[in-house]
Amino acid sequence: MTNKYSLYELKKICSIIDEHLNDKDIVFDYLRIVYLDEQYEKEAKNILFFPIYFTQYDIEDGWVPNYVDYRPKIKEIMEKHPEYTYVIEKDMLSLFDNEKYNYLVVDNILEEIDKLYEHVLREVKPKVVAVTGSVGKTTSVGLIEKVLAKKYKVERIYHKRITPILLKAHIINLLKRDTEYVVLENSIYFKDHVKVLSTLLKPDVACFLQLDSSHLHKDGMDTIEDLAINKAEIFRNAKVGFYNIKDKYIKRISLRDKDIYYDDKKLFTSNLEELLTFNTNVSYKDDGFMIEGHYIKPYLLTDLSLLQYALAYKVGKYLGVNKKNIVEALNSYVPVENRINKVNIFGKQVFFDGDVTTYERLKQLSKNKYKKKILVIRKFGSAENTDRFEKVPELFPNFDKVYLFDDIEYLKILKDYKNVVVVKNHNFMNNYKGIIFYHYSGYFRDYDKVEEENLLSLENDTYRIIPYKGD
Numbered sequence: 001m002t003n004k005y006s007l008y009e010l011k012k013i014c015s016i017i018d019e020h021l022n023d024k025d026i027v028f029d030y031l032r033i034v035y036l037d038e039q040y041e042k043e044a045k046n047i048l049f050f051p052i053y054f055t056q057y058d059i060e061d062g063w064v065p066n067y068v069d070y071r072p073k074i075k076e077i078m079e080k081h082p083e084y085t086y087v088i089e090k091d092m093l094s095l096f097d098n099e100k101y102n103y104l105v106v107d108n109i110l111e112e113i114d115k116l117y118e119h120v121l122r123e124v125k126p127k128v129v130a131v132t133g134s135v136g137k138t139t140s141v142g143l144i145e146k147v148l149a150k151k152y153k154v155e156r157i158y159h160k161r162i163t164p165i166l167l168k169a170h171i172i173n174l175l176k177r178d179t180e181y182v183v184l185e186n187s188i189y190f191k192d193h194v195k196v197l198s199t200l201l202k203p204d205v206a207c208f209l210q211l212d213s214s215h216l217h218k219d220g221m222d223t224i225e226d227l228a229i230n231k232a233e234i235f236r237n238a239k240v241g242f243y244n245i246k247d248k249y250i251k252r253i254s255l256r257d258k259d260i261y262y263d264d265k266k267l268f269t270s271n272l273e274e275l276l277t278f279n280t281n282v283s284y285k286d287d288g289f290m291i292e293g294h295y296i297k298p299y300l301l302t303d304l305s306l307l308q309y310a311l312a313y314k315v316g317k318y319l320g321v322n323k324k325n326i327v328e329a330l331n332s333y334v335p336v337e338n339r340i341n342k343v344n345i346f347g348k349q350v351f352f353d354g355d356v357t358t359y360e361r362l363k364q365l366s367k368n369k370y371k372k373k374i375l376v377i378r379k380f381g382s383a384e385n386t387d388r389f390e391k392v393p394e395l396f397p398n399f400d401k402v403y404l405f406d407d408i409e410y411l412k413i414l415k416d417y418k419n420v421v422v423v424k425n426h427n428f429m430n431n432y433k434g435i436i437f438y439h440y441s442g443y444f445r446d447y448d449k450v451e452e453e454n455l456l457s458l459e460n461d462t463y464r465i466i467p468y469k470g471d
Helices: 009-012 038-043 057-060 070-082 091-094 107-125 137-148 164-174 193-200 226-233 303-318 324-332 359-366 383-388 392-398
Strands: 017-020 030-032 047-049 083-087 101-107 127-132 154-156 181-185 205-208 240-244 255-256 259-262 265-269 275-277 282-283 290-291 294-296 340-347 349-353 371-377 401-405 420-423 433-438 465-467
Touching: 009 017, 017 091, 030 038, 030 107, 030 240, 030 359, 047 226, 070 083, 070 091, 070 401, 083 091, 091 255, 101 107, 107 164, 127 137, 127 193, 137 303, 137 324, 164 259, 205 226, 205 303, 226 255, 226 259, 226 265, 255 275, 265 433, 282 303, 290 303, 294 303, 294 324, 294 371, 303 324, 349 359, 359 371, 359 392
Parallel strands: 030 047, 047 083, 083 101, 127 181, 127 205, 154 181, 205 240, 240 275, 349 433, 371 401, 371 433, 401 420
Antiparallel strands: 017 101, 255 259, 259 265, 282 290, 290 294, 340 349, 340 465
């Protein structure tokens, strides 16, 4: 369910200079700024459509890959959706000569979106928890959401690539009046991205999870130190920070009075009151973790999941969630966004990894604590992403065996290793008793809807993924 905006409210928030509405009492239940989710557009009765355009700044700073301007397409959109009400600028008025179209005229569409965004934040005044790092941000945010929901009203913002306009669209449409906490990730693609996002939505609690080589060589970020320095911007406007003191790059960040340093180089003056670590007093036990005397059995037993669960525990504790409720939340957590999930495939329970990022994800999966495990690579990237495959074989020794299908990309590069087997079908899975990591490059969000055509066809095999219904 999205927020609702009456014409009366919009006039108080925005600068509307002209209007044509057949229904003056109209209430809009979805402000279509950018695509968020198909269900919102299907369920909404009255949609207010903003034909946005991106500026050269958005393109040059890496927020969007190319120029987007909905204004030249507005006639086509109007013909397809005559039921919408449109927010337009004065130079678009000539397109609305037909009385059947509803519209509101403003001087600048992007400025009106900013007014709406700022209005919602002023009205709701949510606390914000933000997480940055190289991999594991989405799961960390999902864990924190689950923990905080034991005490607070929480809204999680997710998108594969959160940009300023996406963030504004989420806040305008989804932030409820009773929301107490917003949790989200701050990703870096260009070096100013974390700084911009954490300034646009200032975190009360900022978290720095871990670092690796993801996003190197973009926008002058040539070393992991460059990543550490630019991701440290998440602390600039926060009140409290949590950081991974065991990461050899992150631990070089320090707080001196209000100043953030990297080694002995001052980066900026922050609002931080304290900078705390989150992965002390955490250790493995059996098939789980001990965190401050509490036993946690994670969904997935890896070094990364230890960090993620420890962070969620410490953030929840800091924000006043009862320890018993924190442990209950962590022990009942299942991954968000279906990045990796337990599913039954060909009669076997597997950890199904369906994502487009390859080497770094497999690296984290390879750092698991299971005694017996194999890696199955059914599909692995594409010819356009050769850089993602160069280091992959160094991960193979972390598994008992690696199974590669005979039609995958880069088979010649990957097959010449002692524990690698090339196969034509899934028969090898029949008698295997250990943990299976099944990698298929691509997104699967609804396992119950994945049909045979979603997997490459092989002779004498039937492909269907069924949701795992067990523990």
